[in-house]
Amino acid sequence: MKVVPDLYPSNPETAVANALTLPQGLIGFPAYRQAELLYVPDQLPFLWMKLNGPTGSVNFVVVEPAGVVPDYEIELFDLDAAALDLADASQAMILNIVTLQPKSALAATVNLVGPIVVNRRTRIGRQLIIANNSRFSARHPLVSAQAACA
Numbered sequence: 001m002k003v004v005p006d007l008y009p010s011n012p013e014t015a016v017a018n019a020l021t022l023p024q025g026l027i028g029f030p031a032y033r034q035a036e037l038l039y040v041p042d043q044l045p046f047l048w049m050k051l052n053g054p055t056g057s058v059n060f061v062v063v064e065p066a067g068v069v070p071d072y073e074i075e076l077f078d079l080d081a082a083a084l085d086l087a088d089a090s091q092a093m094i095l096n097i098v099t100l101q102p103k104s105a106l107a108a109t110v111n112l113v114g115p116i117v118v119n120r121r122t123r124i125g126r127q128l129i130i131a132n133n134s135r136f137s138a139r140h141p142l143v144s145a146q147a148a149c150a
Helices: 078-083 145-149
Strands: 016-021 034-039 046-053 056-063 092-099 116-119 125-127
Touching: 046 092
Parallel strands: none
Antiparallel strands: 016 034, 034 046, 046 056, 056 092, 092 116, 116 125
């Protein structure tokens, strides 16, 4: 999802950037292999991922699922963990892409099936389809229907 430009942090000095390398890009953006994670304190737990590629940049909203999505535990295929040189789970940063709805913030969803997994040590990441993908949705509501009605 390409993010509406006026939502993107307008003051880069207030954002803290962390560089990442995505050797295979993201699904749908294979040529966009360099990324920056921008942390804007008043927008947490949401982060901005700016992908840089041959024709400019594309911005995504991402979230670390811990504390936001209860019971979200992913299982990686052994080959994916090896490709990222992950010795144990503590080395992995999990980021899930958020899809915003232009007219309804309460209808935002998060992709739990295809997270971006980053090795915290090497800063190299990949978007993966998790081994236990049948337990989750690619359009998981961020706000439950009950909470939206309250």
